[in-house]
Amino acid sequence: MSDHATDPATEAFVAHRNLLFTVAYEMLGSAAxxxxxxxxxxxxWAGVDVGQVRDQRAYLVRITTRQSLNRLRAMRRxxxxxxGPWLPEPLLTAPDVACDVELAESVSMALMLVLETLSPTERAVFVLREAFGVGYDEIAATVGKSPAAVRQIAHRARxxxxxxxxxxxxxxxxTRAVLESFQRAAETxxxxxxxxxxAPEVVFMADGGGVKQAALRPIIGADKVVRMIVGSVGKAGAALTVAPTVVNGNPALVLRLDGEIDGVMALRVEDDRITGLxxxxxxxxxxxxxSETPLTLR
Known part of the structure; x- marks a missing residue:
């Protein structure tokens, strides 16, 4: 595409690329x-007569959503x-994402996990309506439903x-204050x-994908989670370092063993206590x- 920088189709695609990536990521939870x-x-898009497209942004979002729906259905299998548990792929994000409350919430690990419980069509409708403010008529054309049906789906999903x-x-x-308290207590x-x-009913979920050792089921309850954390720190068998970072627009921790990244820990905070790790x-x-991934809702 770099050879055709002046091509109108390429210019439009590049101008909206970060938006389209955000749409696809919120639909799929996977950057790849x-x-x-x-x-x-x-x-x-390259096969479309761009001159005949009235709203290029809406058209591109429609294509991206349809392709995301197809992939989401295939990903279910x-x-x-x-x-073990499947968690969304964490993205290092710029400080401006954390400052955008609406964007930070829409890509937070906690909300992305909730979106996993929706059907593909419900997820598409929810993401387009709630995160990107797309109108019901446009969503209906995207997902192949009537506007009335889309309104019902949106209400149910919300x-x-x-x-x-x-x-x-x-x-x-x-969140950072809670995270610092957790980090300090875990390290010592x-x-x-x-x-x-x-929180008493905190839920810990780990995603090793069968490649790295991880609990195959969620661990529920503060006592069990504490025993697991303390035991894991004690058995690290290497120089463990923990550093704050920002993933998906929210404070998180990156853990390294002997300088190599071992994993990223995100959290869900309610009433100044951690309810999800x-x-x-x-x-x-x-x-x-x-390296930072640019995200945007606009």
Whole structure:
């Protein structure tokens, strides 16, 4: 595409690329699959008479969503054969993403996990409507449903998500404070400190993808999670370092063993306590935690 920088189709695609990637990523939870969707979108867009397209942004979003839907349905079979819990791929994001409350929430690990519980069509409708503000008529044309049906799907999906998402948006500064308390307690193996920062029914999920060792089922309850964390730190068998980072627009931790990235830990905070810990160890999902991925809702 770099050879045709003045081509109108290329210019339009490049201008909206970050938006299209964000749409695909929120639909799929996988940067690698989102990039594949963008390739498919470009191939279809390159065959369009751009001069006849009234709203290029809307047209490109429609192509991207349709390709994402196709891939999401195929991914369901892949996830069924996945070893252990499947977590979204963490993305290192720029500070401006964290400052955009709407964007940071829409790509947060906690919300992305909730979106995993929706059907492909529900997810597409929810993402387009709630995150990107697309009109019902345009969504209907994208997903092949009537506007009335899309309104019903949107209402159902919103109710489903609202019942499972955090009750309130927590500011980055409050999240960082909780994260620092957790990090300090984990590094010193302070049992009391960990119990103070974890909610009684905290859920710990680890994604090793069958490549790295990880719990095959979620661990529920502060006592069990504390025992697991303390035991893991004690058995590291290498120089463990933990550093704050920002993934998916939210404070997180990157863990290294002997200088090599072992995983990224994101969290869900409610009432100043951690209700969810999400640890991604699968090496295939750690390719975007050292260089920033630009995201946008516009």
């Amino acid at each position: 699959d989102a990039e594949d969707v963008l390739q498919e979108t470009w191939l279809r 892949r996830k069924e054969a996945y070893v 109710r489903h998500v609202d019942a499972r998402r955090p009750r309130e948006a927590v500011s980055p500064s409050r 193996r302070d049992l009391r400190g960990l119990l103070d920062v974890l 999400y640890y991604v160890r699968n090496p295939e999902k750690l390719t975007r935690v050292e």
